[in-house]
Amino acid sequence: SQQGEEDPQALSIQEGENATMNCSYKTSINNLQWYRQNSGRGLVHLILIRSNEREKHSGRLRVTLDTSKKSSSLLITASRAADTASYFCATDAGTALIFGKGTTLSVSS
Amino acid sequence: SQTIHQWPATLVQPVGSPLSLECTVEGTSNPNLYWYRQAAGRGLQLLFYSVGIGQISSEVPQNLSASRPQDRQFILSSKKLLLSDSGFYLCAWKPGLAGDEQYFGPGTRLTVT
Numbered sequence: 125s126q127q128g129e130e131d132p133q134a135l136s137i138q139e140g141e142n143a144t145m146n147c148s149y150k151t152s153i154n155n156l157q158w159y160r161q162n163s164g165r166g167l168v169h170l171i172l173i174r175s176n177e178r179e180k181h182s183g184r185l186r187v188t189l190d191t192s193k194k195s196s197s198l199l200i201t202a203s204r205a206a207d208t209a210s211y212f213c214a215t216d217a218g219t220a221l222i223f224g225k226g227t228t229l230s231v232s233s
Numbered sequence: 234s235q236t237i238h239q240w241p242a243t244l245v246q247p248v249g250s251p252l253s254l255e256c257t258v259e260g261t262s263n264p265n266l267y268w269y270r271q272a273a274g275r276g277l278q279l280l281f282y283s284v285g286i287g288q289i290s291s292e293v294p295q296n297l298s299a300s301r302p303q304d305r306q307f308i309l310s311s312k313k314l315l316l317s318d319s320g321f322y323l324c325a326w327k328p329g330l331a332g333d334e335q336y337f338g339p340g341t342r343l344t345v346t
Contacts, residue, residue, distance in 0.1 A: 154333075166337035167277075167335075168337070220279050221335055225275055
């Protein structure tokens with residue numbers, strides 16, 4: 125069964141704007157990860173945040189985690205056309221990663 | 234460096250035919266291995282995972298099976314395909330207890346006709 129649910133399902137923005145995607149989950153986790161998928165390709169790991177962390181940065185990516193609300197957000201700043209892809213959150217409860225349905229991001233130039 | 238291979242890249246099979254998808258990992262030993270399926274426009278559904286040779290855990294009851302005959306080889310099989318088996322199949326690995334991130338292969342696009 126799917127653990128994470130991303131919101132929104134689709135997001136369209138202009139280059140230079142920020143993109144925010146949210147993820148909600150149901151059970152306790154060890155960590156939460158965000159992945160990116162270009163159309164028809166495999167997934168690429170972006171960033172991991174552990175259950176005892178509240179915020180993490182990597183380049184233009186910023187991830188927050190609120191374990192009390194069982195939610196996370198991914199912020200991509202100063203978006204580029206190359207950021208166009210689907211983004212998935214995945215929760216790790218110890219056995220295997222459980223993925224949400226993803227947010228499809230379109231960045232137009 | 235580690236590399237993950239999947240083949241074939243695309244496959245068109247008739248209903249009722251058998252299936253064999255292969256995944257191999259290079260450059261690491263004793264990885265955890267995973268099979269996921271992604272239906273069109275949907276998220277990833279975990280099908281099987283393996284923590285060692287001959288050790289397979291199934292997450293979803295279906296007409297698919299998995300095997301791990303060698304440390305770095307993971308095979309997804311079916312004796313008789315259904316239309317609902319169509320999708321994008323992704324293999325992934327992670328370095329056992331040593332890591333948290335998963336590394337994905339390029340995927341196999343399966344169309345059952």
